[in-house]
Amino acid sequence: MATTTKPAGRRYRGRTPEQLRGERRQRLLDAGLALFGERGYANAPIELICSTGSVATRHFYEQFDGREALLRAVFDELVAATGTVLATALKNPDRDLHERVSDAIGQAVLYLLNDPRRARVMCMESVGVSREMESHRREAIHNLASIIRDYSQHLAEAGELPQRDYHFPAVALVGVVNELITEWLVEDTGLDAGGLAREAVLIFRAVIIGTKRYSTDWPPVG
Template identity: 55%
Template structure:
């Protein structure tokens, strides 16, 4: 009597071999990667980067250290990946909010700043990783942080130029004001995370929007960055 062996010929279905729970090796690898990123976000954001060894990340993600090293070179490598994922999410929020065409441009920019700050504080782990834990880790990480600052400043600068085209702002180079604006928000987030401000995350986001509005109103007195006389050398403009 013949046993119940499959009659599938050798080679048929080759390349479609399924692994654990019917998932392919690539699907399993992707799942492990997602769990590691989630674990890194949670632990770096709660315990801190320096206090979180690789073994803790692996245990939390239910991933072996062997599988960890298949995807990351080490602890800083996964910090880079966690940082990049958070930045990508925030930049997507920024772009979506800025392209909401039903809202006037100035209000759109203000609302975008509020949304970005709220994203970082609604789940404080996000803000802690981007504005505290990633600071001073290494020269490579600092370059990534500077690049993030410039990427966000570039977005602000482009929309400041649009506001200038619409007569809301004077014509000038807005690169340095945009850099300063990103830096100001980083410090606001760090202050909220490390000190008792008495404000909720949403109130802090609104505070950031108020500061942006103050910059816009102040910018109406900006001078072109062409070496002309500094208005602060004379009397302050009257209200």
């Protein structure tokens, strides 16, 4: 009995429709990073994004509901990459636990500053866009802070820190690093990327020293 096979999907220059969509999406993400990170979100209309990414407008809307959806996708890629940098440094078996946390913070800052477009999208262009984007950004901050919080708890279990919930210090540290990066982007700080990364690590170490030295009881009793 003869058998029939399902015909292959139409191809364009050897690529399937799914591959073409994936390539268009990546070009739009690259264009979004370039334009949002250089011109700013407000100055990057969809038409310019499409022309920069060599993607037709109709194909843009196959991928994203609008410009904010593209910003969110670019932001999510940067958050995921930053999380990977943090996690990789924290799992380094050649460094002790305290050194791993310092390395993670410094390397995450370097990842963003080595391409200032990443830093600008993460720390500036994603802020205040809409209520939905702000909620999404806050969730990302908490996710990054949770990585620091978990390893602070490991430090506490190792006797390096007092036993307590490190959620708020971790959120505060993410906020401090965000402001340091913003300052570096908009002001002439006189620091290169490595210099600012060292500042971020020093602040983390100051928090560790302060937590070790001072009581959390406030106001003072008596």
